[in-house]
Amino acid sequence: MSGKNQPISGNDLARFSGPNTFMRLPAVNDLKGLDVAVLGIPLDVGTSWRSGTRFGPKQVRAESAMLRPYNLGTGAAPFDSLQVADIGDLAINTFSLSDSLRIIAESYDAILKYDAMPLAIGGDHSITLPILRAMAKRHGSVALIHVDAHADVNDEMFGEKEAHGTVFRRAYEEGLINPAKTYQIGLRGTGYSAEDFKEAAGWGFQQFLAQELWGRSLAPLGAEIRRDIGDAPVYVTYDIDSLDPAYAPGTGTPEIGGLTTPQAMELIRAFKGLNIVGGDLVEVSPPYDTTGNTALTGANILYELLCVLPGVTYR
Numbered sequence: 611m612s613g614k615n616q617p618i619s620g621n622d623l624a625r626f627s628g629p630n631t632f633m634r635l636p637a638v639n640d641l642k643g644l645d646v647a648v649l650g651i652p653l654d655v656g657t658s659w660r661s662g663t664r665f666g667p668k669q670v671r672a673e674s675a676m677l678r679p680y681n682l683g684t685g686a687a688p689f690d691s692l693q694v695a696d697i698g699d700l701a702i703n704t705f706s707l708s709d710s711l712r713i714i715a716e717s718y719d720a721i722l723k724y725d726a727m728p729l730a731i732g733g734d735h736s737i738t739l740p741i742l743r744a745m746a747k748r749h750g751s752v753a754l755i756h757v758d759a760h761a762d763v764n765d766e767m768f769g770e771k772e773a774h775g776t777v778f779r780r781a782y783e784e785g786l787i788n789p790a791k792t793y794q795i796g797l798r799g800t801g802y803s804a805e806d807f808k809e810a811a812g813w814g815f816q817q818f819l820a821q822e823l824w825g826r827s828l829a830p831l832g833a834e835i836r837r838d839i840g841d842a843p844v845y846v847t848y849d850i851d852s853l854d855p856a857y858a859p860g861t862g863t864p865e866i867g868g869l870t871t872p873q874a875m876e877l878i879r880a881f882k883g884l885n886i887v888g889g890d891l892v893e894v895s896p897p898y899d900t901t902g903n904t905a906l907t908g909a910n911i912l913y914e915l916l917c918v919l920p921g922v923t924y925r
Contacts, residue, residue: 742787889912
């Protein structure tokens with residue numbers, strides 16, 4: 611063993627017991643010495659259709675008890691070289707989206723004073739805007755990999771400028787992301803007009819429609835993105851509704867014709883070598899999937915992200 615934090619083994623303590631932390635890692639309050647800080651943001655007041663993502667962090671953590679530290683498919687053993695811990699949930703204001711976004715931004719400002727890379731469990735997609743605001747203070751405009759069924763570039767929703775469907779317009783307007791190195795993968799479904807998608811392409815966003823990816827390996831696409839980004843700091847935001855509802859029904863705004871779980875794994879594994887400075891997994895809504903499969907899938911996506919971070923040991 612490396613002396614780093616390790617998930618509790620299912621051979622030492624049954625998986626249905628123990629702490630409700632990500633992968634049953636230690637829960638800590640002090641970020642000093644951490645390489646990765648996993649946190650929950652239990653928010654759903656920014657969603658516009660089906661709620662329930664406030665329960666996402668708790669359920670993703672619960673399903674993550676199934677995961678083991680060694681990645682058979684890639685040989686990655688992230689806990690051998692990275693110090694990872696769960697720092698709990700942010701205390702958002704369940705009655706106010708605007709106040710919650712302020713709390714998230716200020717919390718990330720504090721987290722980013724340390725060297726720990728934050729990895730968030732949402733929560734609806736509105737959480738990503740204040741995270742990017744904090745990221746830009748630390749790293750400048752970041753490259754963005756956005757895996758989602760929706761472009762989330764609305765100007766407003768019900769008169770509100772900040773909601774889960776406006777995130778990346780605001781991020782573009784505020785200079786938080788590099789539009790020439792922004793990749794939106796898995797887009798599909800319907801819109802109110804062609805401009806719902808074409809405008810962002812005009813800003814420089816590179817958009818990859820799900821229908822163009824049906825039946826294809828996403829490893830080559832991931833490799834192209836990796837080469838294009840180079841060593842620039844990159845933020846990865848993964849909306850679970852990028853997956854077809856057959857794989858992930860427990861989400862707020864499902865769209866048919868989505869990506870498969872093998873494609874999700876291929877894509878993330880191709881990001882090995884990127885300078886990933888943060889990430890999130892959003893829009894898991896457990897009430898719409900009583901099997902727990904959507905949350906289990908979300909937990910695996912977060913684990914795959916851990917496995918491609920700089921400094922990971924491979925066996």
